[in-house]
Amino acid sequence: MPKLTKMSTCSYYSSGDQAAECGRRSGDHRSQRIVGGERAVHGEWPWQVSLHQRNPHTGQLLSQHCGGTLIGPSWVLTAAHCIVDPLFGFTIPPVFWIVKMGHIELSDRQPPHLAGVSKIITHKYFDAKTWNHDIALVKLREPLALDQMTGVNTVCLPGASASFEGHLCHVTGWGKVTENGSDSELLQKIAVPVIPYNDCYKKYESINPITPGMVCAGGDQPNKGPCVGDSGGPLQCRREDGAWVQIGVTSWGVGCARQNYPSVYVKISDYVNWIYFHLAKDYLAGLRAARTPRAPHRTDGRTL
Template sequence: MKQLLRAVKRCSVIAAVALAAVSLQPAGASAAPQPVVGGTRAAQGEFPFMVRLSMGCGGALYAKDIVLTAAHCVNGSGNNTSITATAGVVDLQSSSAIKVKSTKVLQAPGYNGAGKDWALIKLAKPIDLPTLKIATNTAYNNGDFTVAGWGAATEGGSQQRYLLKASVPFVSDAECQAAYGSDLIPGEEICAGLVDTGGVDTCQGDSGGPMFRKDNAGAWIQVGIVSWGQGCARPGYPGVYSEVSTFAAQIASAAATL
């Protein structure tokens, strides 16, 4: 079941559920589209660290020349000039969009489709925009989180022109395991969403994008990376995100090699 669920990560259609959390649609699951409720259009400059990647995923500026995204969005590690990162705008068609090509990709060591869902993309030149710091411990793995992306606004729908945002509450490991059983890897993943009602979540095309909240100083801090889920915004099935704090040291070490 794990490989089935994770085979349809939230890439290429991640969207918006209003960003509705990027839910993965397992093969054979009901394909009935479900609108994501609760998402709204982000204001220009509201989340300046957001990046759209040309393969149909999201990401965030970890450094001015490095994008943090999901491992399932890339194909291995090495030199790679095929990815275009778009930043600086909420409207992907804006003439003000900053577009920079990739030079290298570093996929999480040991990634095999389950857990360890993070990757770094080195850019050909720095993007002069604010970066998003990542959590280095679990202090902020609670409360309400913000998700944002250009993914689908309905399950199976098209990706969006405008950046959408939504708020999703933390879901405990126990409650998330009630939905996904052994498919969930509690030590590497964190869940969020409206379990009882559904309606707000990330979706296909939001993969790799950040889940973040404010820290004690009022600054944004990334606690998750959009990874997978069943459908989009379905009741009983929260979104599953890579737990950034688990991999913070590895991410920092990897970034230093790029």
Template sequence: MAYIQNEDPRYHNYMSDQNTPQPSYPSIQAAQGQPYYIPQQIPHTTAPNVVQTVPSQSKKVSSSRSKMCCYGGGGCCSIIVVLLVLAVGFGVRYGPSLWNLAKKDQITDTCPTSQVKCDGKKDCSQGSDESVCVRLGKANELQVKTSKTGSFLPVCALGWSKSIGDQTCKQLGFKESFENVFLQTSSTPFQSLNNGQFSNTIQGSVASSQQCPDQKVVSLLCSDCGKPPTSTKIIGGTTAAEGQWPWQVKLPNPYYLKQIILHDYNTKTKENDMALLKLETSVRDITPICLPVSGQTFPTDMLCWTTGFGVTREGGDSSTTLMEVAVKLIDTSMCNKAGVYNGVIYENMQCAGDLAGGKDSCQGDSGGPMVCKADDRRWYLTGVTSWGIGCGRKNRPGVYTNVERFLPWIHSMMQITRP
């Protein structure tokens, strides 16, 4: 899978923010609501299946309320890979018809009134009743919710094996497990395996227990992620070294798309700016970025990194090489102050940059990653470049989709669309 944004609002906000003529771009097949991209020479193919989900709306964060922080930390792994130019080629090829098609092909999940969530049995037509029953917490602690417990509990290590780890990761949409380790815990109760057997789903294979030998629980990684082969220096606005950010690549050859899953994007508030791409074939020689895990935070003012092939200045041309810049996470209450974004930052958004100006993502970077490094030395997809006013302006930091807020949706879609 990969993810993209469905527009580049940084461009539209730049135009509405000042009386400046539109910058000159190469010939582009795009319309309002679509990114402005340089066309790629990609052979024509039949458009992939496009579906759209309709989750519940999030609530606005007031300027006086402390932020919902970006989350990361322990080590949740994802097969989501940043393939920016793949998204570029797709947007150019299909143009606005893509989003019109999405409106007609929403994921329709029919559920009976007698449905029982997290009992290990699929009651709904798309299985949504069983798609939000597993998550990973701090240090990748496997947490499972069942119909009987109604809450997420750690899984006792007694009877656990790599085979069960593989089946659990496959349930979540991955190929197999990468690492199965045990953690010491002082919490109770637990989910314990039923006679050490796995039947269809992990939530259908466990039962609540007050006892767990040696208080050891399962820590599960489903892929090796977030470890670039080179070190990172704290610099900004420069060309990235080759291999420095191996989850974002410029393709020589196209990878064909099997499915596009759109979130319920709000064009007025710019909420829910997220989508997933499912590829026809696996991507080789790419290190996936880690998804954040539940309950882990990155502190305000922490230096994270954003990368992209967008313009390096307002009105400039797109970069032919991958650019990188270090940005600081900015508290949502600060970002919502008058003189900054004046209350339009929602809880599923994250501001980052420099309030003094100078360091920022820009037009053409939408859909690209903002990553933060955790104590385990892995990098986590904290944000996805979404919108902003201009580029690098004072009191106009970049606004990113807060990935942690979308973890239930991401994991649910990975489970529903898994092979």
């Protein structure tokens, strides 16, 4: 049986508000590793982020663990298996995570943005054996300023009924450049076709079930697609109006970019309501906390 591979190493914004500004780049970036990919250039994918863990003993920032995308000034979308401990199954606490943004080189010690994490939300039905519901939200400690000067922007999210089957879309990440190789120091990109659900289902029927909450892309050519370390990053397509919309979260596959085995992504259109529900819930909780009067305190710090 082929070996399945996870693509990793171990405020509320309405869809209308987001669509007005999201998915725009600072210039017209044409194609200048993802396996078989090309190097990205600064500002080409301004919503791409890298997730890093801190050493719990020394506090040292470790190498890139997974990718992710900025979907709002305070929120990053990624894969649940990036966030959940693979051995014990618990969500790794926010204090152990750092998010880098606005960079294409992993070794950049002073990226434009370096943010701590205040909250993590993983899908409550995430299944680490089948990779079903492999989606998570990461909240930054402080919201970002989004404009061309910062070089950071959000990606658009699709509507619940959106379909990009047959489109040529792009995958980006810092994962391995060959199945048995090392991670890429520079952000990589590659164009892959989104394939019909039934075609993907048949290819994986005897290996691992493809559910309606998954979307597949690539597999038409050998050595062209995501690999270990690319998990959590985006499968993104360009709309007719020129804006980029993220249709998938890199999740799993057989090996790395093997021919006839498409890479499998979380189908965001099936989870967009889940995403907005949790963003709205957090926003409303923040409003309630801000409006709740604090109990009076005495000068010695005790509550009256």
